[in-house]
Amino acid sequence: MIYADNAATTKACPAAQQAMLDGMERFWGNPSSLHSPGQQAREALQTARETVARAIGAQPGDIYFTSGGSEADNQAIASAAKIGARKGKKHLITTAIEHHAVLHTMEQLSKEGYDITLLPVDGSGIVKVEDVAAAIREDTALVSVMYANNEIGTIQPVAEIGALCREKGVPFHTDAVQAVGHLPIDVTAQNIDMLSLSGHKFHGPRGVGALYVRRGAPLFPLIHGGAQERGLRAGTENLPAILGMAAALDDAVTHMAENNVYVSSLRDTLIEKLSAIPHAALNGDRERRLPGNVSFCFEGIEGESLLLLLDDKGVAASSGSACTSGSLDPSHVLLAIGRPHEVAHGSLRLSLDRDNTMEDVESIAQATAEVVNYLRDMSPVWKSLQRGERSYVIQ
Amino acid sequence: MLYSEKVMDHFRNPRNVGEIADADGVGEVGNAKCGDIMKMYLKIEDGIIVDVKFETFGCGSAIATSSMATELIKGKRVDEALSLTNQAVVEALDGLPAHKIHCSVLAEEAVRAAIKDYYDKNGIAYEPEQFCSGDCSCCHEHDHHGE
Numbered sequence: 001m002i003y004a005d006n007a008a009t010t011k012a013c014p015a016a017q018q019a020m021l022d023g024m025e026r027f028w029g030n031p032s033s034l035h036s037p038g039q040q041a042r043e044a045l046q047t048a049r050e051t052v053a054r055a056i057g058a059q060p061g062d063i064y065f066t067s068g069g070s071e072a073d074n075q076a077i078a079s080a081a082k083i084g085a086r087k088g089k090k091h092l093i094t095t096a097i098e099h100h101a102v103l104h105t106m107e108q109l110s111k112e113g114y115d116i117t118l119l120p121v122d123g124s125g126i127v128k129v130e131d132v133a134a135a136i137r138e139d140t141a142l143v144s145v146m147y148a149n150n151e152i153g154t155i156q157p158v159a160e161i162g163a164l165c166r167e168k169g170v171p172f173h174t175d176a177v178q179a180v181g182h183l184p185i186d187v188t189a190q191n192i193d194m195l196s197l198s199g200h201k202f203h204g205p206r207g208v209g210a211l212y213v214r215r216g217a218p219l220f221p222l223i224h225g226g227a228q229e230r231g232l233r234a235g236t237e238n239l240p241a242i243l244g245m246a247a248a249l250d251d252a253v254t255h256m257a258e259n260n261v262y263v264s265s266l267r268d269t270l271i272e273k274l275s276a277i278p279h280a281a282l283n284g285d286r287e288r289r290l291p292g293n294v295s296f297c298f299e300g301i302e303g304e305s306l307l308l309l310l311d312d313k314g315v316a317a318s319s320g321s322a323c324t325s326g327s328l329d330p331s332h333v334l335l336a337i338g339r340p341h342e343v344a345h346g347s348l349r350l351s352l353d354r355d356n357t358m359e360d361v362e363s364i365a366q367a368t369a370e371v372v373n374y375l376r377d378m379s380p381v382w383k384s385l386q387r388g389e390r391s392y393v394i395q
Numbered sequence: 396m397l398y399s400e401k402v403m404d405h406f407r408n409p410r411n412v413g414e415i416a417d418a419d420g421v422g423e424v425g426n427a428k429c430g431d432i433m434k435m436y437l438k439i440e441d442g443i444i445v446d447v448k449f450e451t452f453g454c455g456s457a458i459a460t461s462s463m464a465t466e467l468i469k470g471k472r473v474d475e476a477l478s479l480t481n482q483a484v485v486e487a488l489d490g491l492p493a494h495k496i497h498c499s500v501l502a503e504e505a506v507r508a509a510i511k512d513y514y515d516k517n518g519i520a521y522e523p524e525q526f527c528s529g530d531c532s533c534c535h536e537h538d539h540h541g542e
Contacts, residue, residue, distance in 0.1 A: 302430055304454035308406065321430060321454070330430065342427035378412045380434040381427050381452040 002360045003316045006201075006292055007150050007178060007351035012244060013203035019247035020205060023240030031237055032226065041239055048246035052210055055253045056176075056195060057186035064211045064219070064229045065242050069177040069198030070101035072211035075222045075233075076173045076194040077105045077144060081114055083218040084141020093117045093135045094144045095127050096336040097152075101196075102144055102175055103332075119145075124285035125154035125337045132161050136168050143172050147179035147195075151320055151333040151349055152284030153293025155183065162191030171217060177201055177209075181252035182260070182290060193217045199241065204248030208241035259354045264291040266352050266361050273365035277372055279385075281394040283334060283347065292352040295320075297339055299394045300382030301346045301375040309374070310348075313367040320347040342381070343393045398455060399489035405459035410466050413448040420516065422508025425501050431457040433505040435465070439513055442473050449505070456495040460502035463487050468506055477510055477525070479503055 003011070012020070027044040029037030046060070053060040066072045077092070084090060094106055096118045110116045117135045121127050127145055136143070143165050148155045158174055165172035173194035179185060180195075181202025187195055193214045200206035213219045225234025252259070267289075271282055274296050283295040298306070303321030310317050320331030321344070329335075330344035339347075350364060376382040384390050398406070415436035425432040431453030438446035447469050449461040463484050468476035481499035485491050491499060511526045513519070 300452065302453050302457070305406070305458055308403075308455045312407065340428075341430070345427075345430040378409070378450050378458070379452040380423060380432050380450040383414075383450060 001314050001316055002356070002363055004350040004352055004356065004360070004364060005316050005318050006353040007153075007290075007349065008318055009200045009206060010203045010353060011355070012200075012205050013248050013251055015251045016204045016244040016248035020240040020244035023243040027239055027243065031239065032228065044243060045237055045239060048242050051246040051250050052197075053212075055185075055249045056180065056197070056212060057188050058195075058212050059215065061230075062212055062215055064213060064233050065237060066209045066211055066233060067207055067238075068209040069099075069175065069196050069201075070209075071222065072196035072198075072209050073099070073101040073144075073173075073175050074105050075211055075219070076196060076213070077102065077109070077142065078222065079213075079218055079220045080142035080144075080171050080173065080194070081109050082220055084139075085114075087141075089139040089141040091115045091117065091137050091140045092142045092144070093119065093132065093140060095119045095121060095146065095156075097121050097125060097149055097154075097333045098144070098146050099150060099175055099177065102146070106144075114141075115139075121154075121336055123338050124288075125149055125152045125283070125333070126285060126288065127156055127161070129157050129160045129164060133164055133168075136165075136170055140168075140170050143170055145172075145174055147174045147176035147185070148183065148290050149284065149333060150178045151331055151347075152295045152337065153178075153289035153351075154284045155179070155288045155290065158192065159190040165193075166191040178290060181249050182256070182292070184256065187212055187214070199245030199248065202248050202252040204245035205241045208238055208245050210245075255354075260291045263352055263354055263356070266356055266358060267292055267294055269358065270294045270350065270352070270361045270365060273361070274368060277369055279392055279394045280372075281343075283337065283339070290351075292356075294350040294352065296348050297334070297343045297394060298346045298348065298372050299343055299392060300379045300385055301372060303345055303347050305375055306346070306348055306368075306371055309371040310367055313371065315350075315364050315367050317364075318349040318351070320349065321345045340393055397492060398459070399491075401463075401487070401489040402456060402459040402491065405462040405488065406455045409449075409458055409462040411448050411462065411469070412450070414450060415446060415448050418448075418509075420509040420511075420513025422505050422510070422512055424504045424508050425453070427452065430454065431498065431501060433457065433461050433501050435461075435505040435509040437509045437513060439473060444468050444471055444473060444476055453498065453501075454495070456491055456498040457501065459488060460484050460491070460498045461505065464502040464506055473510055473513065476506055479506055 027041040029041035031042040180197040195212040198209040279299040303319030334344035418436040419439040420437040423434040481503040
């Protein structure tokens with residue numbers, strides 16, 4: 001099986017697996033305990049915090065471990081909203097292509113009386129800095145813009161937005177779940193006030209993540225209880241997962257430059273090969289995209305059947321079609337970049353990684369071309385396109 | 396697995412795929428916007444469906460339900476085919492996930508639309524309420540839940 005769904009999750013790397021075992025074998029004490037096993041666990045926790053902080057240019061004291069990216073997003077946004085409301089600021093800005101962890105949190109706040117601005121993106125999925133500037137008001141409590149998109153891989157102008165928000169005095173959060181461990185990040189230089197990350201997107205374990213919060217920025221707990229994480233995230237720390245995440249992140253950051261050269265060469269080759277399929281279009285920006293992200297729409301077919309047949313051919317991929325999500329509408333991201341519904345249903349995401357090879361790319365491209373042709377042959381939509389009864393959306 | 400073995404079998408090896416050039420009845424239901432369209436072709440002799448073919452744009456269960464529907468009506472009398480229910484298609488496939496039931500409704504409606512076309516072409520009288528208006532329940536579902 002060729003695994004090309006690394007944006008969904010990654011396999012824990014050997015360093016992460018070993019660190020997790022250590023977390024259970026050696027550092028099984030409770031970091032809150034005063035005895036030696038507890039204190040050893042506490043030291044391991046502190047080392048992990050330093051590792052995670054270093055990977056994004058932060059201070060260890062600004063890292064809060066969470067259960068994952070979703071919790072980090074929820075806590076960041078809820079905290080900014082709460083402190084904003086105290087100052088009479090109940091306006092939040094985000095984008096139309098955020099992960100649901102951000103969008104649904106915003107929707108909930110909207111029901112609670114907050115005013116939400118959803119910024120549009122251009123055809124390649126990029127948010128315009130001018131649009132952020134124009135949306136900021138006197139009562140804006142937060143700007144939240146994702147670092148890189150999980151579906152189409154587009155990288156946002158985070159440093160520019162960070163500088164703008166700092167100048168305007170508005171807190172800036174970024175959901176960097178897809179970016180951390182894959183792109184160089186420096187929260188200080190990029191003026192990021194809050195950043196969410198998730199362990200299993202860079203070969204660490206799932207069920208663990210972190211929220212970076214710049215010192216001085218307000219944070220409130222979502223989970224109340226013990227004094228863990230400086231009283232801002234109760235619950236005995238999931239140390240095996242935290243250690244696994246730190247080990248994976250250290251490994252990812254250490255080899256980031258070489259990994260990116262390699263993975264982006266795989267990506268570019270795959271994009272080139274899939275572009276040869278007629279009436280296929282790349283989703284997202286050609287240049288400003290995650291090293292491993294390949295996202296396409298194929299006209300005249302539906303994504304779920306494409307995925308299932310690719311799976312039969314030994315390729316594990318993903319799609320933004322409605323059918324794969326269990327919802328009735330296709331991906332909000334593909335709709336936001338202007339893909340009509342019928343084309344958005346025919347989307348395919350292949351997310352490559354350092355474990356993939358050029359042979360994988362060859363096989364993926366061949367399997368995709370075969371499956372697309374097969375499905376088009378039985379598609380009444382494709383037939384009517386070919387007969388000229390309807391016009392192609394993708395030329 | 397999301398799907399039963401029967402569904403996967405009909406998805407992987409769909410029966411009766413294609414078109415019938417001189418079909419006696421053709422029905423197309425669904426909407427590309429919703430992500431599934433089914434087109435059904437019938438060849439009818441002496442009131443018997445002697446051949447049936449389908450083309451489908453849609454997910455795994457859309458293809459599987461189309462395939463199963465063609466199997467269930469092939470060789471049957473037209474009035475028998477008209478009584479095919481989506482539930483019969485679901486049962487023949489050993490079940491479908493709840494959010495895929497609309498695919499079986501679409502398959503039933505594709506068969507009915509093709510029969511209606513046959514009736515229309517041959518001047519055979521029928522009660523209009525026997526047939527749906529052409530916009531499928533799938534699409535109504537979308538209208539209600541669309542965001």
